[in-house]
Amino acid sequence: MAILIxxxxxxxxxxxxxxxxxxxxxxxxxxxxxxxxxxxxxxxRALAGRDFPFYECDIRDADGLRNIFEHHTIDAVIHxxxxxxxxxxxxxxxxxxxxxxGGTVTLCEVMAEYGCKRMIFSSSxxxxxxxxxxxLLETYPTGAVTxxxxxxxxxxxxxxxxxxxxxxxxxxxxxxxxxxxxxxxSGQIGENPNGIPNNLMPYVxxxxxxxxxxxxxxxxxxxxxxxxxxxxxIHVVDLAKGHxxxxxxxxxxxxxxxFNLGTGKGTSVLDLVKTFEKVNGVPVPYKVVARRAGDIxxxxxxxxxxxxxxxxxxxxDLEDMCRDTWKWQSQxxxxxx
Numbered sequence: 292m293a294i295l296i297x298x299x300x301x302x303x304x305x306x307x308x309x310x311x312x313x314x315x316x317x318x319x320x321x322x323x324x325x326x327x328x329x330x331x332x333x334x335x336r337a338l339a340g341r342d343f344p345f346y347e348c349d350i351r352d353a354d355g356l357r358n359i360f361e362h363h364t365i366d367a368v369i370h371x372x373x374x375x376x377x378x379x380x381x382x383x384x385x386x387x388x389x390x391x392x393g394g395t396v397t398l399c400e401v402m403a404e405y406g407c408k409r410m411i412f413s414s415s416x417x418x419x420x421x422x423x424x425x426x427l428l429e430t431y432p433t434g435a436v437t438x439x440x441x442x443x444x445x446x447x448x449x450x451x452x453x454x455x456x457x458x459x460x461x462x463x464x465x466x467x468x469x470x471x472x473x474x475x476x477s478g479q480i481g482e483n484p485n486g487i488p489n490n491l492m493p494y495v496x497x498x499x500x501x502x503x504x505x506x507x508x509x510x511x512x513x514x515x516x517x518x519x520x521x522x523x524x525i526h527v528v529d530l531a532k533g534h535x536x537x538x539x540x541x542x543x544x545x546x547x548x549x550f551n552l553g554t555g556k557g558t559s560v561l562d563l564v565k566t567f568e569k570v571n572g573v574p575v576p577y578k579v580v581a582r583r584a585g586d587i588x589x590x591x592x593x594x595x596x597x598x599x600x601x602x603x604x605x606x607x608d609l610e611d612m613c614r615d616t617w618k619w620q621s622q623x624x625x626x627x628x
Contacts, residue, residue, distance in 0.1 A: 292364050293317040294538060295407075297350055297398065298371030300327035302482045303413065303471055303527060305335050307369060309480070310531040312339045316538070319363050322372070323349040326485060330627040334479045350394035353401055360405040367409035367462075367541055368402060369534055370395065373443070376489050377417075380440035391443035392450070399454060408461040409541045411534055414448055416469050416523075416551070416590065417441035425557065426593035429467070429549045437585050448549075455547040462545045464537040469523035469553035469592050471530050473612040474619035481619030482527075483626035492524070492612070495564060496620035499573045506575060508560050510582035515589060519560035523553040523591035526607035526615070536601040553592030554605045563609065570610050571617040 294311060298304045299320035304327075311318050320332065320343055336342055344363065348355035350372045359365070373391040374380065380387045395412075402408065419427050420435030434445050451463045472492035474481030488494040497503045511518035533552045540548070564575050597603045 292366050293319045295319045295321065295359065295363070295365045295368045296371065297321050297368065298327075298373065298413075300324065300329065300331050301371060303468075303530060304371040305331040305480050306475060306527045306531040307371070307534045308332070308335050308343070309339055309475065310528065310535050311369075311538070312341055312343070314535045316535075317343070319344045319346070319359060319365065321346040321348045321359060323347060325374075328483060328627040331480055331483070338475070338477060338479055350398050351390065353397050356398060356401040357404070360401060360407070365402075365405065365407045367411065367538055368398065368407065369411045369413075369538065370398065371413045373413070375440060377438045377440045378489065380438050380443075384439040387439045387443050392446050395447050396450065399451075408458070410451065410462070411464045411466060411537045411541055412447065412451060414465045414467045415441065415444045416467050416553070416592065418445045418448060418467060421585075421587050425589050425591045426555060427551065427590070428593050429551055429596055452547045455545075459545055461547075462541045463547045464541050465547065465549045466533060466537055467549065467551050468530060469525055469551070469590070471527045472524050473526040473528065473607065473615045475528060476615055476618070478615075478618035478622040481616065481623065483623075491560065491563065492616055495567055495575055496616050498577075499567065499571065499575050499617065500620055500624055502624070504576065506564065506577040507580045508577050509580060509586060511579045512582075513588035515559055517559050517561050520586055521557035521559045521589040521591065523556065524558050524563065524609065524612060525553050525605055526612045529605040529607050533597065533601070533603050536597075536603040540601055548600070550597040550601060551592040551594050552597060552603075553594050555592055555594045557589055557591040558609055563613070566609050567613040567617070570613045573617070
């Protein structure tokens with residue numbers, strides 16, 4: 292009896308592996324190392340003081356998946372595996388549809404073969420598109436997304452909902468993330484982007500440690516308190532604990548449910564930069580540049596449903612996120628290398 296975690300070697304996946312074990316779950320982990328490093332799982336094992344089976348496998352590899360299900364009794368799957376860079380998805384849409392959508396279909400088919408019909412899916416607030424006001428509610432319309440990455444998340448959500456309608460034995464929890472940042476408080480695991488970071492916090496920390504000369508702030512003329520974009524940043528450990536609660540729920544309930552995982556609070560780019568500098572005592576030089584196409588002024592969650600149904604709330608604040616990010620970055624200036 293175990294929980295299979297696909298993409299378990301990645302940023303959110305590795306933290307979730309640790310929190311799942313801390314909660315008493317047995318886990319089986321798979322990853323194809325496309326955007327992750329095996330050292331992350333070595334550190335997870337050390338932090339947990341427990342071992343777990345690992346398989347190097349792609350979610351599109353049906354026979355590889357069958358091998359896992361043949362050797363383990365899997366109760367549920369936490370599904371992280373997927374390509375996730377917005378810009379890259381515009382350049383390589385077929386790869387994103389093949390991997391994210393096609394891989395999820397293959398995974399569900401193999402799960403059904405072995406009678407495993409419980410999934411916690413790593414979705415994203417990007418499915419809300421640009422037309423909904425914040426705070427974003429799970430009942431708001433979805434699908435008006437502006438890039439192939441976001442569309443894969445939306446399409447997968449719809450596939451999984453249809454699956455639950457077709458077979459009432461399925462239980463699917465769709466978790467819409469907002470902006471995960473931070474790292475484990477030990478500084479042993481954290482976000483380890485390849486090349487130039489796509490997200491704000493790893494870029495901030497790389498500027499702080501001297502790997503990059505300055506942060507580009509994309510626009511300071513938005514309708515926000517300081518003119519910079521406002522987002523809902525959530526500590527990755529809080530996010531990982533949300534997966535524990537979602538797994539608890541999926542094991543006891545059927546059907547499809549959607550939950551926002553965020554703090555419910557908006558933080559501007561400059562608020563984050565100033566907090567990072569204050570908490571860690573390091574400067575973060577920045578320059579204001581032109582807005583990016585497709586960016587919106589404000590995006591943050593209403594996480595009330597997760598609190599009421601999953602009994603989950605985000606506990607860590609922005610200072611915790613900045614402190615833990617810097618501990619990870621300063622202890623691992625070149626990531627897991």
